[in-house]
Amino acid sequence: MKIKSLAPLYVLVLSLTLQACGGSGAGIIPEPSVPDTGTTDGGTTDGGTTDGGTTDGTSDGGATDGTSDGGATDGGTTDGGTTDGGSTDGGTTDGGATDGGSTDGGTAEPASIEMIEGFGGALVDGTTFTYPAGAEVWAGFANLNVDVYPFTFDNGGSITFTAAVAAGGADTSIYFRFERLPHPDVDPSFNLDPVLIVGETELEYTVTIPAQAAGTTYSSFLMYVVDQDQSVMVKDIVVTDDLGSTGGDRGTGSTDGGSTDGSADGGTTDGGSTDGSADGGTTDGGSTDGSTDTVGVEMIEGFGGALVDGTTFTYPAGSEVWAGFANLNVDIYPFTFDNGGSITFTAAVPAGGADTSIYFRFERLPHPDVDPSFNLDPVLIVGETELEYIVTIPAQAAGTTYSSFLMYVVDQDQPVIVKDIVVVDDNGSTAGGTTGGGTTDGGSTDGSADGGTTDGGTTDGGTTDGGSVDTVGVEMIEGFGGALVDGTTFTYPAGAEVWAGFANLNVDIYPFTFDNGGSITFTAAVPAGGADTSVYFRFERLPHPDVDPAFNLDPVLVVGETEMEYTVTIPAQAAGTTYSSFLMYVVDQDQPVMVKDIVVSDDNGTTGTPAP
Numbered sequence: 001m002k003i004k005s006l007a008p009l010y011v012l013v014l015s016l017t018l019q020a021c022g023g024s025g026a027g028i029i030p031e032p033s034v035p036d037t038g039t040t041d042g043g044t045t046d047g048g049t050t051d052g053g054t055t056d057g058t059s060d061g062g063a064t065d066g067t068s069d070g071g072a073t074d075g076g077t078t079d080g081g082t083t084d085g086g087s088t089d090g091g092t093t094d095g096g097a098t099d100g101g102s103t104d105g106g107t108a109e110p111a112s113i114e115m116i117e118g119f120g121g122a123l124v125d126g127t128t129f130t131y132p133a134g135a136e137v138w139a140g141f142a143n144l145n146v147d148v149y150p151f152t153f154d155n156g157g158s159i160t161f162t163a164a165v166a167a168g169g170a171d172t173s174i175y176f177r178f179e180r181l182p183h184p185d186v187d188p189s190f191n192l193d194p195v196l197i198v199g200e201t202e203l204e205y206t207v208t209i210p211a212q213a214a215g216t217t218y219s220s221f222l223m224y225v226v227d228q229d230q231s232v233m234v235k236d237i238v239v240t241d242d243l244g245s246t247g248g249d250r251g252t253g254s255t256d257g258g259s260t261d262g263s264a265d266g267g268t269t270d271g272g273s274t275d276g277s278a279d280g281g282t283t284d285g286g287s288t289d290g291s292t293d294t295v296g297v298e299m300i301e302g303f304g305g306a307l308v309d310g311t312t313f314t315y316p317a318g319s320e321v322w323a324g325f326a327n328l329n330v331d332i333y334p335f336t337f338d339n340g341g342s343i344t345f346t347a348a349v350p351a352g353g354a355d356t357s358i359y360f361r362f363e364r365l366p367h368p369d370v371d372p373s374f375n376l377d378p379v380l381i382v383g384e385t386e387l388e389y390i391v392t393i394p395a396q397a398a399g400t401t402y403s404s405f406l407m408y409v410v411d412q413d414q415p416v417i418v419k420d421i422v423v424v425d426d427n428g429s430t431a432g433g434t435t436g437g438g439t440t441d442g443g444s445t446d447g448s449a450d451g452g453t454t455d456g457g458t459t460d461g462g463t464t465d466g467g468s469v470d471t472v473g474v475e476m477i478e479g480f481g482g483a484l485v486d487g488t489t490f491t492y493p494a495g496a497e498v499w500a501g502f503a504n505l506n507v508d509i510y511p512f513t514f515d516n517g518g519s520i521t522f523t524a525a526v527p528a529g530g531a532d533t534s535v536y537f538r539f540e541r542l543p544h545p546d547v548d549p550a551f552n553l554d555p556v557l558v559v560g561e562t563e564m565e566y567t568v569t570i571p572a573q574a575a576g577t578t579y580s581s582f583l584m585y586v587v588d589q590d591q592p593v594m595v596k597d598i599v600v601s602d603d604n605g606t607t608g609t610p611a612p
């Protein structure tokens with residue numbers, strides 16, 4: 001019997017099989033299909049996350065929109081929902097609740113501003129921004145982190161940032177702009193007023209964002225430098241809108257205070273870790289969990305003809321000579337200042353206005369039973385940029401209480417913006433912490449990172465919240481070479497040695513290392529009747545004579561009698577080098593200067609705060 005060849009049948013079966021597998025002949029086992037969307041790298045990576053997150057970080061042909069090419073990431077999938085062979089990578093729970101956007105079972109990082117793209121010829125070098133001559137008139141800088149969008153400003157908002165003029169540069173202005181979408185679909189859009197960046201010392205600036213039309217969203221955030229060929233350093237940009245602040249929680253359903261994962265994380269309360277400590281999930285004396293809201297100053301009543309419009313205060317011509325403004329929140333009373341205290345507040349001159357002065361007054365009770373009472377020195381409010389001011393309250397007679405807190409504007413018909421007034425007395429602070437009820441002298445506020453310890457309270461005797469170590473602070477209390485120290489006032493008198501200065505005597509803060517650089521922050525002012533003067537700091541390997549390697553920081557000009565906070569950047573030093581001598585010098589002879597609250601940040605943390 002003749003058997004026919006089976007080869008045609010084999011060819012037919014093989015052809016049908018290949019067609020069922022996609023027709024490519026690449027293999028019998030099916031491979032996942034890849035959408036043709038212009039995305040990168042097959043759509044997914046190991047772990048199930050998309051290649052590049054929500055955007056690819058590239059600009060659209062150099063345009064100002066800062067969006068990803070094609071507008072889709074890796075086939076349109078997002079981190080936390082991408083499938084890898086069919087299994088989802090974001091379905092894990094954190095303490096029984098979903099992680100609100102965490103990847104691979106971890107907690108999502110807060111979205112922060114990334115002002116890293118220059119357009120139209122504008123130049124970015126790290127945190128230094130330049131609008132060079134020859135660039136386009138529309139040249140500027142774009143945020144490329146689309147995770148911060150959309151913004152809404154139904155109730156207004158603010159931008160805070162740290163800025164300084166580059167070494168050897170001149171004061172220059174910057175401004176910010178919000179657009180509905182990147183170019184060309186920008187409207188509605190708005191620009192904020194320019195802010196003048198003054199001096200080489202890093203300072204924090206705040207810009208108020210006026211309320212915008214309800215429901216309007218903004219998904220393009222830009223920055224511009226006004227003056228050509230004037231470089232300016234800008235960093236730590238934080239936008240606050242209706243949903244919260246960039247760098248924190250913005251409408252993710254997290255609890256009040258900033259828990260980063262959309263859940264209560266196995267039962268932690270009220271914002272996760274509060275009071276700066278995480279000892280067993282407990283809070284500092286119960287001052288947050290289950291307690292009432294903190295009480296703040298409400299300087300909202302004008303009397304004697306004085307006018308209040310939100311946070312703008314005016315002493316108009318024709319009003320009474322005793323016209324002023326009163327706090328109406330009686331929950332903050334009584335104050336006691338047996339050990340002194342302070343007032344901090346944010347202030348600025350309205351657009352087109354002139355510099356003007358304000359002052360504060362404490363009375364035992366409201367009029368007419370005011371005595372004992374006292375006034376604080378006037379503070380000159382300078383410029384249209386919002387700045388923080390600090391007024392020191394001298395110690396008052398022991399046991400005296402004050403239940404009337406007033407504010408006055410000195411100059412008639414000169415409006416002034418004043419907000420965020422915080423009073424610190426023997427019982428604590430009027431904002432961010434409890435007043436009385438166990439808080440300690442010094443006014444540390446709930447939510448601080450000071451390890452749960454406070455000035456002059458729970459640290460006494462070594463007891464701290466949960467047994468944490470005492471904080472360690474700078475003690476710049478020794479003058480050498482003829483230099484004079486009187487409390488927090490430092491003088492380099494005529495006739496002293498050329499090397500005269502001041503030394504820290506708290507050796508517990510040593511050694512410092514600055515492999516990644518660091519910073520010094522301090523509060524300073526010129527004593528009454530004095531002149532502006534400069535101070536500078538020096539680090540040495542060991543005290544004299546074994547000082548090398550050593551380095552000096554640039555002098556900082558201390559301006560005016562109002563206490564202000566200054567920040568000095570410490571450049572990165574040689575890896576592994578340690579410094580166990582910290583000195584301060586006053587540049588000008590016979591010019592006293594007040595310096596306090598010196599805090600050094602290095603690779604290991606911050607003095608005054610235990611290293612993590």
